[in-house]
Amino acid sequence: MDTSTSASEHLRAGLLHRLRPIAAGRPGMNGRGHHLFSYCTLDRERLASIRMPHSVIAIVLHGMKEIWLGEAVTQVSAGGVFVLPGGVPLDVVNIPGPAGLYESLLIEVAVLPDGVPPLTPSERTERAGAAFRVPLTPDLCQALIHAATAIADDASADVLKTLRLTEVLTLLRGVPAARPLFRRTLEDDVSWLVSHAPAETWTVKRAAEALRIGASTLRRRLAAEGHSFRALVRQARLKTARRMLDNGATSLAAAEAAGYASRSHFARRYRQTFGVTPSGR
Numbered sequence: 395m396d397t398s399t400s401a402s403e404h405l406r407a408g409l410l411h412r413l414r415p416i417a418a419g420r421p422g423m424n425g426r427g428h429h430l431f432s433y434c435t436l437d438r439e440r441l442a443s444i445r446m447p448h449s450v451i452a453i454v455l456h457g458m459k460e461i462w463l464g465e466a467v468t469q470v471s472a473g474g475v476f477v478l479p480g481g482v483p484l485d486v487v488n489i490p491g492p493a494g495l496y497e498s499l500l501i502e503v504a505v506l507p508d509g510v511p512p513l514t515p516s517e518r519t520e521r522a523g524a525a526f527r528v529p530l531t532p533d534l535c536q537a538l539i540h541a542a543t544a545i546a547d548d549a550s551a552d553v554l555k556t557l558r559l560t561e562v563l564t565l566l567r568g569v570p571a572a573r574p575l576f577r578r579t580l581e582d583d584v585s586w587l588v589s590h591a592p593a594e595t596w597t598v599k600r601a602a603e604a605l606r607i608g609a610s611t612l613r614r615r616l617a618a619e620g621h622s623f624r625a626l627v628r629q630a631r632l633k634t635a636r637r638m639l640d641n642g643a644t645s646l647a648a649a650e651a652a653g654y655a656s657r658s659h660f661a662r663r664y665r666q667t668f669g670v671t672p673s674g675r
Contacts, residue, residue: 405530406473412539414455416546417497423512427545429502435488436495442494443483448504449574451480451562453538456495460487461526468526474540475528477566479574499542503575508637511567512578512586517583525571537561578604580615581626588630593653596627632667635660645672 403599417432418424424432432455452459454474461468461476462485470476472491476486486498506512528534538602541558544550578586588596601623602609616623635652639645646657648673654660664672 402621403473404528405532405535409453409475409530409535410455410473413453413542413603414500416542417455417499419495419497426499426542427547429504430542430545431502432497433488434495434497434499438487438496439488440485442485444480444486445483446480448502449577450479451478451501451503451566451572451575452478453499453542455497455499456493457491458489459496460489462486468660470527473530475534477527477528477572477574478528479577482574488655501538501541501545501559501562503559504580505562506563506582508577508589509557510560510576511561512583513573513576516578517573528566528569528571530589531565534562537565563671573645578617580612581619581621584612584616584623584626585630588627589634592631592634593643593651597652628663630666634666635664636668637673641670648672653675 406524416426417434418426419434420430421434421436426432426433429644434456443584446458452475454470454472454476456472458472458474459470461470461478463482468476490496537558541555544555544558563575584601587601598612602612605612607615613623616626629675631652635648635654638648638651643651643662647662649657652660654663661671661673664670
């Protein structure tokens, strides 16, 4: 056995040792925390054309999983990590192992945490093909253990759970098979751009250049999604202001950081959006 194989088996064993106790061990889909599930079956099963509502990070705890996309198949055995894209029809085969069951732990990524960047235009065009398996590293194993443990613990604060998930996503950011976790709508892309520079003067042309699409294309696609550029800019700015206020900033500081020269205009928009004034939140 070579050194790389030995190291990989050691990582798998450590992952299984820490994550198996989190799972339910009973057939069916079982909630283990917010957006954290375990799935178990006692029989070999083939599920055709399943569509996950959101992309998920999954760890096989017992048995083996086969993921079919057309004629291409990816096999993931116990201790392996894979990503299933949301909304893509896939055939999967769940195969019980020596313990007589197949079981996996799934972390659903419905929304990217604040601060996690969306895919760049060049990354959107990269294709992972039929690859679903994620290579294991010591850092990723530890991050997955910390994230699953925190999410499954009702006593853990939401901010800690989000932080742990962010750590996992940061490590997966450059992995082609993990690309589905970072795909967002155009609405999300615009909101992310503005939220990271809310005081700047944002125009359709400037946002389109940052996203590497035409201005008319940006307007048309936003309209098709039922959004206006101006409304998205305002919402992103006000959400930034609300975060600052929640962290103890003054109304004046929040207004300036969000790009509002007029404090009264800021207060009016804030109340229209959140139902309370900045000072009365």
